[in-house]
Amino acid sequence: xxxxxxxxxFKPRAFALVPCAGVGERAGVGGPKxxxxxxxxxxxxxxxxxxxxxxxxxxxLVVLSPDDTQFEQHAPDFQGDRAWVAxxxxxxxxxxxxxGLQELLARGAQPHDWVLVHDAARCLIQPDWVxxxxxxxxxxxxxxxxxxxxxxxxxxxVSGPGGEPRAQHTVDRAGKWAAQTPQIFRLGLLQxxxxxxxxxxxxxxxxxxxASAIEMLGHQPRLVPGAYDNFKVTWPGDFALAERxxxxxx
Numbered sequence: 436x437x438x439x440x441x442x443x444x445f446k447p448r449a450f451a452l453v454p455c456a457g458v459g460e461r462a463g464v465g466g467p468k469x470x471x472x473x474x475x476x477x478x479x480x481x482x483x484x485x486x487x488x489x490x491x492x493x494x495x496l497v498v499l500s501p502d503d504t505q506f507e508q509h510a511p512d513f514q515g516d517r518a519w520v521a522x523x524x525x526x527x528x529x530x531x532x533x534x535g536l537q538e539l540l541a542r543g544a545q546p547h548d549w550v551l552v553h554d555a556a557r558c559l560i561q562p563d564w565v566x567x568x569x570x571x572x573x574x575x576x577x578x579x580x581x582x583x584x585x586x587x588x589x590x591x592x593v594s595g596p597g598g599e600p601r602a603q604h605t606v607d608r609a610g611k612w613a614a615q616t617p618q619i620f621r622l623g624l625l626q627x628x629x630x631x632x633x634x635x636x637x638x639x640x641x642x643x644x645x646a647s648a649i650e651m652l653g654h655q656p657r658l659v660p661g662a663y664d665n666f667k668v669t670w671p672g673d674f675a676l677a678e679r680x681x682x683x684x685x
Contacts, residue, residue: 456524
């Protein structure tokens with residue numbers, strides 16, 4: 436009986452962490468892209484609705500800029516005991532995630548708990564994709580991320596005479612994957628990985644996702660096949676594509 440109780444007590448929980456402090460300058464929509472309307476709701480509202488539908492996630496923490504005054508207006512349904520907000524965003528995505536991890540610890544998360552970091556602008560994420568990642572990494576020693584093997588030919592670019600981009604050579608795509616989110620790691624592994632990377636100015640700029648920080652510690656995150664629909668809304672044309680895909684879903 437005591438073994439059963441101990442097993443239940445130490446079962447790790449899972450928390451989603453959504454960095455939502457960016458300004459989205461490349462999107463060209465005149466404001467933070469996460470608040471731009473797509474298919475009747477703000478981008479981030481679609482994202483949070485999908486995460487809320489994942490039964491294995493105990494709570495979702497949204498990390499906002501300290502001066503954000505728009506979130507509640509654009510995500511009015513993000514409420515309840517599993518919906519957490521912290522205005523502790525930093526200068527970079529990595530800073531925001533690191534500050535979010537501190538907030539999770541302050542709210543009772545433990546080092547052995549899982550943290551799923553997901554881009555606010557990946558608004559086409561579906562609950563079963565998240566669950567597939569969680570199931571694949573449940574017993575993994577490192578953790579992992581959704582990703583897709585590259586199918587397109589890759590070109591290394593240089594600036595032409597007029598500043599236009601020109602292809603310099605073709606990059607071997609064998610063994611290369613395009614990283615997506617969520618990315619799932621133990622809080623007790625991800626926090627020191629980010630702290631170490633951010634402490635060194637030479638490596639901080641290279642932390643473009645959580646897996647890159649884990650890799651710098653010598654670990655190899657698991658690559659779990661994602662979906663082509665799970666793209667990050669980044670450029671102006673992405674909003675029209677997201678609108679069509681969301682509008683045609685059941």
